[in-house]
Amino acid sequence: MFTGLIEEVGKVSKIEKRSDGIMIQIKAEKILDDLKIGDSVALNGVCLTVVEIENGKISFDVSQETAVRSNLPELKTGDPVNLERALRLSDRLGGHIVQGHVDTVGFIKSINLKGQHTEFIFQFPEEFQDLVVEKGSIAIDGISLTVNYIMDNRISINIIPHTIQNTNLKERKTGDKVNIEFDILGKYIKKMISKGEKDRLEELLDKF
Numbered sequence: 001m002f003t004g005l006i007e008e009v010g011k012v013s014k015i016e017k018r019s020d021g022i023m024i025q026i027k028a029e030k031i032l033d034d035l036k037i038g039d040s041v042a043l044n045g046v047c048l049t050v051v052e053i054e055n056g057k058i059s060f061d062v063s064q065e066t067a068v069r070s071n072l073p074e075l076k077t078g079d080p081v082n083l084e085r086a087l088r089l090s091d092r093l094g095g096h097i098v099q100g101h102v103d104t105v106g107f108i109k110s111i112n113l114k115g116q117h118t119e120f121i122f123q124f125p126e127e128f129q130d131l132v133v134e135k136g137s138i139a140i141d142g143i144s145l146t147v148n149y150i151m152d153n154r155i156s157i158n159i160i161p162h163t164i165q166n167t168n169l170k171e172r173k174t175g176d177k178v179n180i181e182f183d184i185l186g187k188y189i190k191k192m193i194s195k196g197e198k199d200r201l202e203e204l205l206d207k208f
Contacts, residue, residue: 002042002098004137004144006082006167007031010043012075013057022062022072024048031083032056040086040100044168045142045179046070047100070102071141071177080168082142096137096144102179103187104128106140109154110174117158119148120169124180129153130190131182139181143167 007030014025024043031041032053039050041058046066052059067073075081106124113119122140132138132155136147143163149156164170172178 001087002047002084002100002142003087004045004084004096004098004139004142006084006143008083009080009166009168010058010083012077012079012081015075015077017073021064022067023059024062024072024075025057025059026081026083027057028083029056031085032058035085042082042084042086042098042100042142044071044081045098045100045139045181046072046102066102069104070179071105072179074177080171082168084142096139097184098139098142098144098181099184100142101181103131103182104180105177106180108172108174108176108178111172114158117160118164118169120157120159120172121154122157122178122180123154126153128180128182131186133186136186137183139179141168141178142181143169 008028010026010028012024013027016023035050035053037050037053040047041050043060048060048062050058051061062072104124106122109121109123111118111120129152132147132150134147134150138145138147145157147155148158159169
């Protein structure tokens with residue numbers, strides 16, 4: 001489990017496509033502290049397991065299923081990637097609950113300067129548009145962000161300079177693909193409604 005607060009932007013030092021998936025090696029610094037083989041790390045929002053640590057580089061094996069559902073196959077040597085270690089029970093939950101299980105790949109429709117902030121318009125497949133709400137949370141490449149406006153299957157998000165400078169967003173451009181994970185609460189609610197459990201859901205919500 002993660003918070004969507006990026007700890008470090010690493011660099012892809014090696015990527016190797018294999019018959020059963022992909023091997024990705026990342027050069028990092030900050031997250032190496034207390035990291036060990038077997039630990040979980042969110043790489044651009046994808047939960048991966050550390051399989052090797054050597055000379056400041058971390059290696060991950062990516063399964064075919066994960067490759068198909070994410071933008072990881074698009075990575076090239078030198079690309080910046082967002083990194084976050086798994087949440088510890090003693091940590092503050094400053095973002096929102098992010099599982100590292102990417103739902104779909106979207107893309108950047110446009111980037112617009114709004115004073116000191118930057119507006120990103122993200123577009124994703126129409127089948128997921130019921131999973132976003134205005135002022136709700138969403139993880140883009142593992143970054144916990146707040147949805148400002150919704151336009152069918154497009155969302156507008158204003159991003160502060162700190163987030164731009166401390167994530168891979170500063171390298172992003174229009175048309176780039178991004179990993180998207182929708183809020184887990186919204187996914188459970190949608191499933192309950194689709195199963196005809198609307199009355200039960202309303203009863204549960206009345207308790208809060």
